[in-house]
Amino acid sequence: MAHSKNNQSGEMPSLIPPHGGYRDLKSYQMAEIVHDATVVFCDRFIDRRSRTHDQMVQAARSGKQNIAEGSMASGTSKKTELKLIGVARASLEELLLDFQDYLRQHGLPLWGKDHPKSKEVRKLAYASDRSYLTYKIYFESSPETAANTIICLIHQTNYLLDQQLRALEKEFLEGGGFTEKLYHARSQMRNRSKGSWNTPKKT
Secondary structure, three states: OHHHHHHHOOOOOOOOOOOOOHHHOHHHHHHHHHHHHHHHHHHHHOOOOOHHHHHHHHHHHHHHHHHHHHHHHOOOOHHHHHHHHHHHHHHHHHHHHHHHHHHHHOOOOOOOOOOHHHHHHHHHHHOOOOOHHHHHHHHOOOHHHHHHHHHHHHHHHHHHHHHHHHHHHHHHHHHOOHHHHHHHHHHHHHHHHHHHHHOOOOO
């Protein structure tokens, strides 16, 4: 809408659209909770000197950080944004497997989607202003409950990221990237300059 108004007034549309604001993204909010919960889980149940501890914490951090970096890059490169959101998605998938491995290796059950506690956790997705505290009673419970709760949240985060990726791909295909927009803007400026030179002066 804003672009159409600018065009009617003869002004050039803004090349760099609004970007950042990642803290308002549901995917980032969920990834932040997953990261905080993973740090607590690893400190409680996995040897801090082990490689697994570092890998899980880094995967959780990568999920969160790449969503933020992708959002910041979106103003000048949709391609970079797509890539970083894809990296975030892959990092969380790696983390998901780590938690599933933990349950299997320790003889603990993996909750199905119809498990009563799974349903409890999923319902919290509708709570306003969710944070680590929203799930604290689950995160700081037994390793079975904590791991399964984090697994539920990773699934929810990945669902949001899949939607985000589809929307970004569609936007990129329909609107092009920053380079294309820059080319069109420069072409438009050149055409306007030529038009002003060719306009006969009033006598």
